[in-house]
Amino acid sequence: MPIAPLQQATFVRLEFTNQKNGVHGKVIGLAWSGSHLWCPVATIIHQVIYLWSITTRLTRPLYSYESTILCHGMHAIQATQLTLHLHAAALTIGMPYGILPRDIATNSLQSSGAMAMLCAHLDMDKI
Numbered sequence: 001m002p003i004a005p006l007q008q009a010t011f012v013r014l015e016f017t018n019q020k021n022g023v024h025g026k027v028i029g030l031a032w033s034g035s036h037l038w039c040p041v042a043t044i045i046h047q048v049i050y051l052w053s054i055t056t057r058l059t060r061p062l063y064s065y066e067s068t069i070l071c072h073g074m075h076a077i078q079a080t081q082l083t084l085h086l087h088a089a090a091l092t093i094g095m096p097y098g099i100l101p102r103d104i105a106t107n108s109l110q111s112s113g114a115m116a117m118l119c120a121h122l123d124m125d126k127i
Contacts, residue, residue, distance in 0.1 A: 009032075009045060010041060012041050015027045079107075099116070
């Protein structure tokens with residue numbers, strides 16, 4: 001797969017095939033935020049390139065990762081793992097932005113992310 005065209009993307013579309021609320025096939029679009037630090041498009045591009053580097057299976061979920069510790073192979077990120085990493089990130093870089101670990105939970109990432117961007121006065125079209 002050629003990586004150069006992917007790295008120039010400014011918009012991504014994500015389809016949620018299985019959600020705990022029973023809604024299947026929900027599609028959301030994310031646009032380039034203009035920030036290399038907080039951009040969802042840049043993050044997704046990075047993850048896709050990572051997945052391409054370890055597997056040729058194009059249907060692999062974005063939340064997959066390869067482990068070489070204990071249980072070798074591909075695994076799905078669990079909500080508890082994601083919460084721990086997000087709390088660590090909040091401790092490391094969140095303070096200047098007013099983000100504390102207690103403010104982050106994986107069950108409300110989409111709505112809280114949109115609210116954070118709104119409070120940061122980002123362009124409504126980008127949110």
